[in-house]
Amino acid sequence: MPVRDGVKRSLVGVIDDGTKTVRFVIYEAERSEELASYQLDKTEAQPQEGWYEQDPREILHHIKTCAENAVDQLTELGYSKEDIITLGITNQRETTIAWDKFTGEPLHPAISWNDIRTDSTVDAILAKVPDRNKNYLKNISGLPISPYFSALKMRWMKDNIKAVRRASRDKRLLFGTVDSWIVWNLTGGPLGGLHITDVTNASRTLLMNLETLNWDPMLCRLFGIHRDSLPQIHSSSEIYGTVKDGSILNGIRISGILGNQQSALVGQNCLQAGQAKNTYRSGCFLLYNTGTRRVQSTHGLLTTVAYKLGPNAPAVYALEGSIAVAGGAMKFLRDNLKLIKDVAQDTEHIAGQVFSTGDVYFVPALNGLYAPYWRKDARGIICGLTAFTTKNHIIRAALEAVCFQTRDILEAMNKDCGMPLSKLHVDGKMTSNDLLMQLQADLVGIPVLRAQSWDMSALGVAIVAGHSVGVWSCDRWRHHATPTDTFLPTTTDDDRDARYTKWKMAVQRSLGWASTKKSITMTGQKRKPSIYAGTLTPPDSRKNSDVAQIIDEINPAPDDEGIDIEELMQHSARKFSIFVPLKLPKDEHTILDDAEYYMNKKECDYGMCQCCKPERKLQTNWKTIEEIIENEPEIIFDSEDQPQVCESKQDEAYEPPVGGVVKKRIHIKRIPAIFRNISNKFTNTSPT
Numbered sequence: 001m002p003v004r005d006g007v008k009r010s011l012v013g014v015i016d017d018g019t020k021t022v023r024f025v026i027y028e029a030e031r032s033e034e035l036a037s038y039q040l041d042k043t044e045a046q047p048q049e050g051w052y053e054q055d056p057r058e059i060l061h062h063i064k065t066c067a068e069n070a071v072d073q074l075t076e077l078g079y080s081k082e083d084i085i086t087l088g089i090t091n092q093r094e095t096t097i098a099w100d101k102f103t104g105e106p107l108h109p110a111i112s113w114n115d116i117r118t119d120s121t122v123d124a125i126l127a128k129v130p131d132r133n134k135n136y137l138k139n140i141s142g143l144p145i146s147p148y149f150s151a152l153k154m155r156w157m158k159d160n161i162k163a164v165r166r167a168s169r170d171k172r173l174l175f176g177t178v179d180s181w182i183v184w185n186l187t188g189g190p191l192g193g194l195h196i197t198d199v200t201n202a203s204r205t206l207l208m209n210l211e212t213l214n215w216d217p218m219l220c221r222l223f224g225i226h227r228d229s230l231p232q233i234h235s236s237s238e239i240y241g242t243v244k245d246g247s248i249l250n251g252i253r254i255s256g257i258l259g260n261q262q263s264a265l266v267g268q269n270c271l272q273a274g275q276a277k278n279t280y281r282s283g284c285f286l287l288y289n290t291g292t293r294r295v296q297s298t299h300g301l302l303t304t305v306a307y308k309l310g311p312n313a314p315a316v317y318a319l320e321g322s323i324a325v326a327g328g329a330m331k332f333l334r335d336n337l338k339l340i341k342d343v344a345q346d347t348e349h350i351a352g353q354v355f356s357t358g359d360v361y362f363v364p365a366l367n368g369l370y371a372p373y374w375r376k377d378a379r380g381i382i383c384g385l386t387a388f389t390t391k392n393h394i395i396r397a398a399l400e401a402v403c404f405q406t407r408d409i410l411e412a413m414n415k416d417c418g419m420p421l422s423k424l425h426v427d428g429k430m431t432s433n434d435l436l437m438q439l440q441a442d443l444v445g446i447p448v449l450r451a452q453s454w455d456m457s458a459l460g461v462a463i464v465a466g467h468s469v470g471v472w473s474c475d476r477w478r479h480h481a482t483p484t485d486t487f488l489p490t491t492t493d494d495d496r497d498a499r500y501t502k503w504k505m506a507v508q509r510s511l512g513w514a515s516t517k518k519s520i521t522m523t524g525q526k527r528k529p530s531i532y533a534g535t536l537t538p539p540d541s542r543k544n545s546d547v548a549q550i551i552d553e554i555n556p557a558p559d560d561e562g563i564d565i566e567e568l569m570q571h572s573a574r575k576f577s578i579f580v581p582l583k584l585p586k587d588e589h590t591i592l593d594d595a596e597y598y599m600n601k602k603e604c605d606y607g608m609c610q611c612c613k614p615e616r617k618l619q620t621n622w623k624t625i626e627e628i629i630e631n632e633p634e635i636i637f638d639s640e641d642q643p644q645v646c647e648s649k650q651d652e653a654y655e656p657p658v659g660g661v662v663k664k665r666i667h668i669k670r671i672p673a674i675f676r677n678i679s680n681k682f683t684n685t686s687p688t
Helices: 056-072 119-126 150-160 162-169 178-186 217-223 260-267 327-335 343-351 391-417 434-444 457-468 474-478 493-510 546-554 565-570 595-599 622-631 673-683
Strands: 011-017 021-028 034-041 084-091 096-100 173-177 196-198 232-234 237-242 253-259 276-280 284-291 302-307 316-323 361-363 381-383 424-427 448-451 484-487 634-637 643-646
Touching: 011 056, 011 178, 011 457, 021 056, 021 457, 034 056, 056 178, 084 178, 084 260, 084 457, 096 150, 096 162, 096 178, 119 150, 150 162, 150 173, 150 217, 162 173, 173 178, 178 196, 178 253, 196 253, 237 457, 253 260, 253 457, 260 276, 260 284, 260 302, 260 316, 260 457, 276 391, 284 302, 284 391, 316 391, 327 343, 327 391, 343 391, 343 434, 361 391, 361 493, 381 493, 391 434, 391 493, 424 434, 434 448, 434 484, 434 493, 457 474
Parallel strands: 011 084, 084 253, 196 232, 276 424, 424 448
Antiparallel strands: 011 021, 021 034, 096 173, 237 253, 276 284, 284 316, 302 316, 361 381, 448 484, 634 643
16 A cells, blocks of 8 residues: 555654553654554552552553554555654653562562552651751752652652562662663663663652752652662653564664653644643643743742753753643542533533533542642532532533633743743643533633644654654744644633632632641651540640659650550649640631632631741740740649649749649659559559
8 A cells, every 4th residue: 555645754653651551653754643553451450549550561561562563554554664763752750660670570560650658758758858848859859749759659669668678788679760661671671771761751750950950869868769770861852772672663763752741742842932731631731831941830830841852952841730630520420420421422512501600610629639739638619509500510610620720720830930821732532522622712711722633642752753863853843733623712801700710719618628647757756555645735835744753753664665654644633734725816707708808818828838937827825825824723633632723823832732742852652642653553663
C-alpha cells in the first residue's frame, strides 16, 4: 500500500506509559496525526486504602507487546520497522521504582504517583525543617513536602522494605521514575544499561535544584537518598543511547524523554511564555509556560521544568496546578449517587436539559482540595438546593465545578506571573463533552481550543525526539497550526464574575469538615501506655506540682515504661490546683452571616498563612492564664475527700487544711496515702 500523500517520511516511535495503560505510537515526522498505535491496560494493585502499586515487569512486557503490534501495522501503510529512526519516552510522573543494578530485579512494586502511604514519612521530614513549614523547600525544588513526590516514596522504601535497605547497604540499589526504569532495561539492563532521566521527571522528585538542574546535596541528605542510587539528569531532547534488549526495537536510538504533562504542553504547541494547557481526566493538570523565567508561586502552585531542548539549550519553566477531582466527580455521581449510568453520554445529555444549575454549587472535595487551596480538611458539598432542584441541576453543577476549579488555578497563575492568558488549550478524555468545553469558555472568559486528539502527550515527546535527530524542527512547529475545535465565551463579565463569587462562597463552606491528625513524629509527643487521656497542659504550667516533684526526686519513672504519674494524679483526689483552659470570646460572625464578610477572609484569619509571626498566630496567652489560675481560690481536698476553698498567694506560705500539704519540701510520711502507694510501687519498698 502506498504511503500517505505519496511522500515517505521518517518515522518516530513513542513509548507512552500512563497510569492505567501502556501505548506504543508511531508518527510521521512533522505530522500530528498518529500513523499507527497499540495499547494494553495495566494492572494496578491496592494492598491497603490509599496505596497504589504497579508491576514494573508488566510495564516492560506491555512495551514489547505494544511495539510488536504497532510495527506490524506499518506494512499496510507502506512502511517498515527500519523507517523508525528514533524513539521518545513519555511517562506517568512521580511513580517510583527501586531495583537491583546487578540482577535487574525490582525490589518492590512501583509506588504510584497517587499513593499516599508516605504520610508518616512526610511528618518525619517536616519535623526536621524550620517551623515544620511544608513550603520550606519550594525555593530550591519548586515543590512542597508532600506524599505526591518521589523523594518521599524512596525514603519510605528505605525505611520499610528490607530488600531495599539491604541493597542500599551493599551499593546495589538503583532508584528511578518510570522513564529511568524503561531506559535502563532497553539499553542493556545489568549489562551496561543507562541509568538516566530528564529534567522534567527529575523536577518532580523533590531532589533536584531548579537552578542548577542537578541533584541538590542538601535535599539528598535531608531525605537520606545517596546520589549514587539516582539517575544522571539529561535534557529532554538528545541522543541518550540505543536499544539493546533484543526486542523488535533493537538498534533504534532513544532521543527524547518528557513527563506526560510536560509532553502534552509541547504537543499542544504551548512553546511560548504565556501559553497554557489543561488535561481533563479523573483529575486535571494545568501547566502555564513561563519561559526561561523561574516563577516562585505564592498562591499554592508548583514550579516545574517544562522542557529543555538539548544539552546546551536553556531550560523552560512552568507553573503547575492540579485538580484532585474532575472526571472523578462524574464517576461519583454514577457509582455512589446513581444519578447517571454512562459518564460519557449521560452527563452531557442530562445536564444539557437545563439552562443553568439554578444556583446549585457542587464542590467535589471528596479527598480534600488541591491547588490553589491545598486543604486536606475540605470535604465535598452540594449547596443552594431548593424545592425545584433536580438531578439535572446537580449534574450540571458537577460539570461547572471542573470549570470553576480551572479558573481558580488560572487566577492564581495570573497573580504569580502577571501574564494574562489569551486562550486555553485542552485535551484529555473529558474534552469530548461539548457542554463542558462551552461552560469552560463561559466561566474563564477566554477561547478554549480543544485538540482533535484526546491524548497529546505522545505527540509532544515525538516532537522533541525528532528534534534531536533533525527530522522534526521545534522552530517550525511553533508556527504549526494544530487542528483544534474552538469554543468562544457567550456570557458577560458581570455574569461570570457573579457566579464565580458564589463558587468561592461554596468552597469556603467546604473547609474544615475533616479533622487532620498529625503523627507521633510530627507532634513530637511520646506514645504513653496509660489508658487515661491527658489533660491539655501548656508550657510552664503547674503540671510539675510540688507533690509530683517529690515523687520524681525519690525515684523518677522511665519515659516510655510503667505508670504515668501525672496522668494518675489528674484522675485522683486533688491536692493541688489543676489547669483549666479558659474559653476565649469568639467572633460573632459566622460563615453563614454574609458573603461580603467571608469573601474578605484571608489565610491570616485562620492561622494558615506563612507571613505572620508565630506570636501573632498564637491564640492563647498561657502566661496570662497561669497568673489567673495562681490568683484564683484553690480547691483542696481534705483527708475525707471533702473540697475546701483556700485563698492562694504566690509569694506567701499558708497553712493548708488537715490532710492537705503544699510545700516545697515535706517528709515522705506526710504525703497523702495515694501518693505514698505510687512511690512504693516505684521504689519497691513497704510503707513505713
